[in-house]
Amino acid sequence: MRKHIVWIFLALLLFTTQLVTATGNYNRTAAINYADQYCATPNPAYFCSGWNDCTNFTSQVLHAGGLPEIGWWQWDRDHWFFHGCGWFRHSNTWSVPSWFDDHAWRTSSRYQVRSISNLESGDVILFQWPGASDWGHAAVYIENNLRSQHTPNRCRVWIWYNVPSGTVVRGWHVRW
Amino acid sequence: MLGRKISFLLFFAVTLSLLGVGAAAWNKSQEANSIPLSNLTAEQRSVAQYLIEAEWQLGRLSLEERLYRLSEFYINDPRFPLSPEQKRFVQQMLPLLGDTVEPVSERWGQLTFEQAWTKRLIEGYSLLQRMEAGQVNSQEVARMRQKGIEPIETRPPYQSRKEAEELFDFYAFEKNTREGIVCVLHRFGDAKAKSCLVEQGGHWYIAYRKVFPWASLPPTESQK
Numbered sequence: 001m002r003k004h005i006v007w008i009f010l011a012l013l014l015f016t017t018q019l020v021t022a023t024g025n026y027n028r029t030a031a032i033n034y035a036d037q038y039c040a041t042p043n044p045a046y047f048c049s050g051w052n053d054c055t056n057f058t059s060q061v062l063h064a065g066g067l068p069e070i071g072w073w074q075w076d077r078d079h080w081f082f083h084g085c086g087w088f089r090h091s092n093t094w095s096v097p098s099w100f101d102d103h104a105w106r107t108s109s110r111y112q113v114r115s116i117s118n119l120e121s122g123d124v125i126l127f128q129w130p131g132a133s134d135w136g137h138a139a140v141y142i143e144n145n146l147r148s149q150h151t152p153n154r155c156r157v158w159i160w161y162n163v164p165s166g167t168v169v170r171g172w173h174v175r176w
Numbered sequence: 177m178l179g180r181k182i183s184f185l186l187f188f189a190v191t192l193s194l195l196g197v198g199a200a201a202w203n204k205s206q207e208a209n210s211i212p213l214s215n216l217t218a219e220q221r222s223v224a225q226y227l228i229e230a231e232w233q234l235g236r237l238s239l240e241e242r243l244y245r246l247s248e249f250y251i252n253d254p255r256f257p258l259s260p261e262q263k264r265f266v267q268q269m270l271p272l273l274g275d276t277v278e279p280v281s282e283r284w285g286q287l288t289f290e291q292a293w294t295k296r297l298i299e300g301y302s303l304l305q306r307m308e309a310g311q312v313n314s315q316e317v318a319r320m321r322q323k324g325i326e327p328i329e330t331r332p333p334y335q336s337r338k339e340a341e342e343l344f345d346f347y348a349f350e351k352n353t354r355e356g357i358v359c360v361l362h363r364f365g366d367a368k369a370k371s372c373l374v375e376q377g378g379h380w381y382i383a384y385r386k387v388f389p390w391a392s393l394p395p396t397e398s399q400k
Contacts (some may be wrong), residue, residue, distance in 0.1 A: 044374075163331045165330070170329075
């Protein structure tokens, strides 16, 4: 009996340590290289729809920077993954801006709210259009006040290019 | 039996291809591009110019200044009541708005909504700054979020009218002559919007605006 308890304790300890130490160095150069490579033309391996690709593209950039996928379950805010385009093959947090925002709030080991002026290359910017009830767009921040994005596809444009007044913006700094 | 199967497959294939052709044609018609300003009627042009001017005049101001000048461009029109969701939002912001807004909720319209939205931006930015200065902890932020105040910011004021002009392409105009309303479908930066304007005393006012994500509406030439 005592042996079992020791094993359970050890397993729990290992699991907790894994959670706590599951951090790495986000490679911003790799992230930006990916963004530059695929901002104009989507990566066919991730191309699901040309209509709503902004958050999918942003997630790809984060992943290219070394941020590992989390879990497998589509319908919650804790998981973040892409295994393909079909139903249940990628999480909503991967491809929907409002879900990504919720996910970022819940994974403070990875993300931190920051003002745009304090973002670093490879961080995420979310946009909520004037009067909209939820986040409607995502893009990747690139140094010197530039952004790259999909839908519409834009590479290294001025961060406020084509952003109407009254648009709500949130910067998510990757601190992983 | 085999013949029936083949006929069914043929029927299915023909139906699919017809649907495809139809969809392509529909998309093509929607790709009607933006209408060049020079092709607009005088009234359409004045509406288009007004939308650009309103965006420029308000967008070049600080948020605090904007809050007090919104009534020059937006109006509460009973023909465009707020949605229940918008009303809930205004209600949430009400304690922060003081006597800036119309107190009777039945009279709330686009103007009241814009005032609440601008106040949200002011308070949200203040929270973001306090967060970054380490003046609020995560519990406080969570409390504020429950009250509808989130750490957010918005773009800096426009430096030139051109910045506002670049946001717009005009796709369609619809006029209700009897009621004096003109509704416009237009690009709004990297989003699209439907704006309805009413004329009062020889002056246009925005009485309704709904902004859609880029992908919500059919593609246009500029998107391709």
